[in-house]
Amino acid sequence: MEVSMTLRWCWLLLVLVLLRVDALPRPAAYKDNSVKGYLAERSCWGNEICKEEFQTQFRCRCPQWSFCRSPGRYYNAYCSMTGTGYIWVQAYN
Known part of the structure; x- marks a missing residue:
């Protein structure tokens, strides 16, 4: 009986910890769609x-499962599966 009650409390504590971790704030993504053209129509x-920073065209197109992202507007952007940070929106026609 004592072991069963201890296991229930441990289980409840584990669930509460997991719910708390899931509730942590995530960094928001800022999406910029001001860049329209490509230097070359190829995949990255x-x-x-x-x-590249300060350029008005993309160097290449990221695969559909990734984002062209950078830490800020004035940094180089890389293809990444992470959807946070500064996202340069690439149109898929």
């Missing part, structure tokens, strides 16, 4: 620069 390789 993994972790390749998709947009």
Whole structure:
């Protein structure tokens, strides 16, 4: 009986901890769709620069399962599966 009650309390504590971790704030993504053109119509390789800082065109197109992202507006952007940070929106026609 004592072991069963201890297991229930441990289980409840574990569930509460997991719920708390899931509730932590995540960094928001800022999406910028001001860049429209491409220097070359080709696909980027993994972790390749998709947009250089201060350029008005993308160097290449990221695969559909990834984002062209950078830490801020004035940084190089790389293809990444992480959807946070500064996202340069690439249109897929």
